[in-house]
Each structure stands twice: as structure tokens, then as C-alpha cells.
Amino acid sequence: MEALTGLDRLSALEEIALLKARRDRAADTKDWTLYEALHAPDHQSYNDDYGHWTSAAEMIRNVRRSMAGLTTAHHSHTPEITFETQTTASGIWAMKGLSVWRQGEESHWFLAFGHYYETYERRDGTWLFTSRRLRYLHTVRSPGAIFPPTIAPNPA
Template sequence: MDDVQRLVAVYQIEKLKSRYFRALDMKDWAAFAANFTEDIVFDFTESDTGDDVDKLVRHIYQVDGAAAAAEWARTAIGNATTSHHGHMPDIEILDEDTATGIWSLNDQIWFTKDSGFPYAKLEGYGHYYEDYRRVDGVWKVARTKFVRHHAIFTPWDQ
């Protein structure tokens, strides 16, 4: 790959991550799943910021496959209002069809009273570590590992 092809690939991967966040926040589960390879590994085993995240947000595990990843996300956030922001992408193109990337993340989740979540809001900070694969000329996420480093919980009475 020449430099221009690498820059185009980086741009396409940045747009892929934008579509990922937008589909997640819009609760468009078909569009969300379309960002992934069929064999994606969706790894949230290191997103722990304490026992309350594991018990309350149900983020501490791994799912395999695009449909399973979308279903997991749908179940995890339910009807909550969400805002996901990915920043400072560090993307490395390995060859014509594979790449890796690291993204800084800030996510905010406003839960509904009927969600059963004991907090009104969760604001998290962390990183995504990802592998990308080009499938039929389109970049897809083949593996994503989310590591949340810190979370702030806002009680319902605030």
C-alpha cells in the first residue's frame, strides 16, 4: 500500500467507528451489527470499574458474532439515552485488508426509572482496542476490546 491508500484506509476506519457510535446511540441494531465481521469478538471482560458495573450494567463478558454483539448491546442499555464519543484514534494499517486501532472513549448513559438501574446516570472513561478487517472492500470491526478505566455514577436524587 502506498501512503495515499493508507490514508484512505484510516479515513474509512474512522468513518466506521463513527457509524458504530451513531448506530449504538440511535438504537439502530441492524446498522450496529453491520459494522462488524460475522465472526467478531466483542470483549468487555476488562471493562470493570468495580463490582457495581458488573452487577448493574452487565458489561463484564465476551460475546462472539455480529448478531450476538448487537443483542448484547440492546440488552445492556435497553431504553437508556446514550452518548458515546470516540477520540484520538491511533490506527495502524497492517496490510491491504487488516488494521488495528486504539480509541479513547467517553460514554454517558442516562437510565430510565423502570430500568432497575439504581443510578440515574453512568459516565465512563476508557479505551477501545480494535482489530479491523476489510470484507468485500468494506472495513469492519473484527475484534473490539473495551477497557473502562473509570466510571462516575449519579444517584437518582441529583
């Protein structure tokens, strides 16, 4: 099968860029319904902070709990998107992420720079995330900050 070319390629690039923008906004605004809708059910996540999650449902459950006490700002930019087929692609996005939280009586922060390595698939006419790996190149945190936050167990 021939990879995308011409206007079809440009259209798919824009759709994937919007997918990524929505993901960052959904994470920062804690819109978990939107966040989950952007991911294929069989999505695989590899996060250097937490390890490997094997489904979108598992990822959403853990991301939601790990970010419960955080205010975040995710910035993704300068994408490198490669189309393997007309319905599959991979991408690398440079990232900068800021997390701010209360730890006891003090405010703390964590700032990270790195890359997201992602795969996408067009299913039923919509591009979805099928995998993501976050790799940090550089991180810095406020003195005494404990990051990443512990993921609290599921409520009983």
C-alpha cells in the same frame, strides 16, 4: 505483504474513522441494522461490563437488550490506527460515554472514560470491525445507580 502507504493509507484511515463514527451513531440512535452491518459475522467482543461475546449476532442481541432503557452518548476520538497488512488493522480510540436511564422513579447516569481496543478487516472492499475490547480508566455514577443494567432474558 506490504502494509498500506501513501494515499491508500490515508483513504483507509478515513474509512476506518467513518466506520467508528457510524458505530457510535448507530449505538446512540439504536439503529441495530446499521450497527450489525458494521461488524464481521465472526466479530469478537470483550466488554468489561458483560464479558466475552463470540459473534456479531450474539453481540447485537446483548447490546440491544442491555441498552433498551438507556439514552447514550458515545464519543470516540484521537485514534491510533496501525495497518498490519493491506486488509487488516488495529486501533485504539480514547472514549467518553454517558448513559442515562430511569431506575424506579429516579433518573440516573453513568459516565465513563477509557479506551476501545479494536481490530478491523477489509472484506469485499469494506472495512469491518472484527474485534473490540472496552477498558475503563475512570467511571462515575449518580448516587444509588445500578450499572451496568442487567441483560434481560430473551423473550419467549
